[in-house]
Amino acid sequence: MAYENPEAERFNALVWEIVRQVPEGKVTTYGFIASMIPPPRGVAANDYARLGPRWVGDAMNAVSGIDEPTVPWHRVINARGGISLPEGSKAARLQRQRLEAEGIVFGPKNTCDLKKVGWEGPDAAWLEARGLLQPQPRKKPDENSGQLPLF
DNA sequence: CGTTTGACTACGC
DNA sequence: CGCGTAGCCAAAC
Structure with missing residues (x-):
């Protein structure tokens, strides 16, 4: 949808390929996926940090009519651990249903624990073979503990 | 042809 | 910790 330029096709293809790697029972976020894909030509890194996740969402939307059976789109949610589809929509119910069927538990705020x-x-x-980047944690590292926080 | 809107996020209050 | 806002690109109105 959005982001129609010569590199859009490649971008979407990368997104789908990455989503295909998400195992059953796990979820990932739009931003996390975007962080693995190098910014297209002409897009500044700081802009891409905000644009990328949106484009990933667009790529998910495009899946519906293209490659639906082979891409586990339902395992892609937003950074808060919740479903981003319009609440109450048919697609949103399907996504939640599929996730719960895989054992994902949603809390009172309709979000799941990304840490878990x-x-x-x-x-x-796998990433290097495709020219992709290491996924980058959204939050800054905890300087005291020195541990990698991931999400 | 100007406006609105979207499967997002980061940031400020 | 919750809620509102800004920023960005295209497609749909």
Whole structure:
């Protein structure tokens, strides 16, 4: 939809390929996926940080009519751990139904715990073979503990 | 042809 | 910690 330019096709293809790697019972976020794809030519890194996730959402939307059976689109949710489809919509109910069928638990705010069910990403070799980047944690590292927070 | 809107996020209050 | 806002690109009105 949005982002119609010569690189759109490639971008969408990368998104779909990454989403295909998400295992059953795990979820990932739009921003997390975007962080693995290098910014297209002419897009500044700081702009891409905000544009990328939106484009990933657009790519998910495009799945509906193209590659629906092979792309587990339902495992892609927003950064808060919730479903981004219009609440009450048919698609939103389907997504939640599929996730719960895989064991994903939604709390009182209709969100799930990304620390628990968040996907850690493909291994380095898989990414490198496709010219992709290491997924970048959204939050800044905890300087005291020195641990990698992921989400 | 100007406006509105969207499967987003970061940031400020 | 919850809620509103800005920023950005295209497609749909």
